Amino acid sequence: MTHFDLVIIGTGSGNSVIGPEFDDWSIAVVEDGKFGGTCLNVGCIPTKMYVHPAELADAGRHSARLGVTQRLEAVDWPGMRDRIFGRIDAIETGGRAYRAGDECPNVTVFAGRGTFTGHKRLRVDLHDGSTAEITADRWVIAAGSRAVIPDIPGLSDGSAPFHTSDTVMRIDDLPRSVVIIGGGYIAAEFGHVFSSFGTEVTQITRSPQLLRSHDEDVSAAFTAAASARYRVLAGANPSSVKALGEGGVSLVVDTEDGPVTVEAELLLVATGRVPNGDRLAVDRTGVDLDESGRVVVDAHQRTTVDGIWALGDVCSPWALKHVANHEARVVKHNLAHPEAPVAADHRFVPAAVFTDPQIASVGWTERELVARGIPYVAKKQWYADIAAGWAREDTHNFLKVLADPATGHLLGAHVIGPEAATVIQPLIQGMHFGQTAHEIARGQYWIHPALPELVENALLGLPAPTGPAAATA
Ligand SMILES: Cc1cc2nc3c(=O)[nH]c(=O)nc-3n(C[C@H](O)[C@H](O)[C@H](O)COP(=O)(O)OP(=O)(O)OC[C@H]3O[C@@H](n4cnc5c(N)ncnc54)[C@H](O)[C@@H]3O)c2cc1C
Ligand SMILES: NC(=O)c1ccc[n+]([C@@H]2O[C@H](COP(=O)([O-])OP(=O)(O)OC[C@H]3O[C@@H](n4cnc5c(N)ncnc54)[C@H](O)[C@@H]3O)[C@@H](O)[C@H]2O)c1
Numbered sequence: 001m002t003h004f005d006l007v008i009i010g011t012g013s014g015n016s017v018i019g020p021e022f023d024d025w026s027i028a029v030v031e032d033g034k035f036g037g038t039c040l041n042v043g044c045i046p047t048k049m050y051v052h053p054a055e056l057a058d059a060g061r062h063s064a065r066l067g068v069t070q071r072l073e074a075v076d077w078p079g080m081r082d083r084i085f086g087r088i089d090a091i092e093t094g095g096r097a098y099r100a101g102d103e104c105p106n107v108t109v110f111a112g113r114g115t116f117t118g119h120k121r122l123r124v125d126l127h128d129g130s131t132a133e134i135t136a137d138r139w140v141i142a143a144g145s146r147a148v149i150p151d152i153p154g155l156s157d158g159s160a161p162f163h164t165s166d167t168v169m170r171i172d173d174l175p176r177s178v179v180i181i182g183g184g185y186i187a188a189e190f191g192h193v194f195s196s197f198g199t200e201v202t203q204i205t206r207s208p209q210l211l212r213s214h215d216e217d218v219s220a221a222f223t224a225a226a227s228a229r230y231r232v233l234a235g236a237n238p239s240s241v242k243a244l245g246e247g248g249v250s251l252v253v254d255t256e257d258g259p260v261t262v263e264a265e266l267l268l269v270a271t272g273r274v275p276n277g278d279r280l281a282v283d284r285t286g287v288d289l290d291e292s293g294r295v296v297v298d299a300h301q302r303t304t305v306d307g308i309w310a311l312g313d314v315c316s317p318w319a320l321k322h323v324a325n326h327e328a329r330v331v332k333h334n335l336a337h338p339e340a341p342v343a344a345d346h347r348f349v350p351a352a353v354f355t356d357p358q359i360a361s362v363g364w365t366e367r368e369l370v371a372r373g374i375p376y377v378a379k380k381q382w383y384a385d386i387a388a389g390w391a392r393e394d395t396h397n398f399l400k401v402l403a404d405p406a407t408g409h410l411l412g413a414h415v416i417g418p419e420a421a422t423v424i425q426p427l428i429q430g431m432h433f434g435q436t437a438h439e440i441a442r443g444q445y446w447i448h449p450a451l452p453e454l455v456e457n458a459l460l461g462l463p464a465p466t467g468p469a470a471a472t473a
Pocket of ligand 2: 150151181182183184185186187189204205206207211212237238270271272273318319320351352353354
């Protein structure tokens with residue numbers, strides 16, 4: 001049994017908790033998978049390294065209406081894959097070596113799966129077949145989440161081959177056809193990537209629209225855009241999956257028009273992720289999970305046990321890297337300064353879907369405002385009505401801003417269109433710094449004729465605030 005000052009379980013954002021302020025602490029890091037976690041190895045980074053070449057491959061679809069005809073000649077999938085993972089794997093190896101090496105003399109890396117066996121006591125089943133037992137005064141649970149595999153005959157019994165986002169980016173060849181189950185972030189991004197590279201895509205979603213957690217107008221516009229690019233079976237439920245040989249699959253899908261058979265070379269399952277707290281048996285150390293399986297934390301990222309903190313996907317309703325990173329900074333501060341703890345700021349968590357059209361959002365949707373009875377005013381600003389949108393002959397994309405009718409403070413913003421994830425940033429900033437729509441719009445220059453003019457025009461299009469703040473705005 002070895003005792004540490006601090007144990008960190010998970011090396012995604014958990015790895016960034018370690019800093020010079022803890023140089024005199026003995027620290028154990030427990031990692032069962034790849035060093036660096038989901039974002040680096042199988043998440044944000046490799047997906048976006050595929051998304052950018054996908055945009056280039058798909059450029060001809062947008063350029064034709066501008067008078068430029070271009071044809072995709074070839075996609076070197078193995079070359080792309082090796083370039084992407086050549087970089088990522090080197091960072092993984094380097095990160096592990098750094099933590100385990102002489103530069104971090106106070107850190108011990110345990111490569112294996114941790115499971116709590118009692119109060120602040122962890123067994124680690126090490127990859128070399130041995131076992132370690134560790135205890136500590138302080139703990140950080142940063143064990144992330146895992147893909148959910150739905151209970152569909154053929155999938156749940158393992159008789160049909162399938163991929164998740166963990167494996168699909170490393171396949172040897174670009175498949176001729178892909179069927180994707182799921183209507184969320186991962187399905188949208190891979191639908192875009194594969195379709196841009198010339199793969200025939202079928203996406204199956206049980207809800208009537210894709211990206212249904214987004215603003216309704218955005219979700220409807222994206223469903224229309226995706227359906228124009230590839231086959232979308234909405235309101236559909238796969239009832240069985242069968243192996244066809246050489247990795248291929250045949251699915252029976254229940255649709256409104258009756259059962260449909262879908263065949264493809266490759267099946268990607270993208271039906272959500274669940275937090276990993278259950279696998280750690282956190283209950284044995286006294287840490288509570290909520291009804292969704294998330295580790296329960298307070299505003300300071302403290303779990304229900306004194307001295308145990310949690311961060312990221314294992315506890316957060318936002319399974320997003322920037323949230324995990326923010327929470328890691330909060331945990332780091334609170335570990336170092338227990339006398340002056342800070343709270344995490346989850347007021348305005350933005351998100352983006354890197355598909356085409358790109359999507360970004362922050363704050364409430366109209367649906368959520370209506371459900372909560374919060375009064376609001378809205379302005380939908382079309383890309384088509386700003387100069388940078390004319391240059392693109394954009395016809396379908398927009399930014400919707402939602403504001404408090406009395407004060408002019410922003411309540412939400414939802415963009416679908418070119419560079420949405422970048423275009424939205426001034427609105428995220430304005431919300432964080434408590435600026436009114438008018439202050440954001442008129443308190444600065446907007447470069448003409450650039451895409452952020454979409455933001456300026458949307459804000460100026462909101463009705464003038466009616467309350468006392470209007471006088472100062
Ligand atoms: C395909 C995909 C694309 C994504 N794209 C984006 C994006 O563009 N932008 C964005 O903001 N977010 C994105 N995300 C989400 C983002 O990756 C996660 O929110 C983020 O990585 C979570 O970080 P974390 O530190 O909480 O967990 P992780 O990075 O998952 O780290 C947890 C670590 O804990 C380890 N672990 C788990 N259980 C144990 C155990 N019992 N013992 C030892 N070790 C254990 C795991 O091996 C893992 O390495 C994406 C996710 C996926 C799957
Ligand atoms: N750009 C980004 O920030 C980004 C990219 C990828 C992933 N992520 C994060 O990872 C999380 C997981 O992504 P995801 O796309 O797997 O989950 P998701 O929650 O976004 O979507 C899951 C989808 O699967 C559908 N589904 C669930 N069970 C099903 C079933 N049995 N049959 C058919 N459809 C079913 C749901 O209706 C939903 O459409 C996201 O919520 C997000 O937080 C973020």
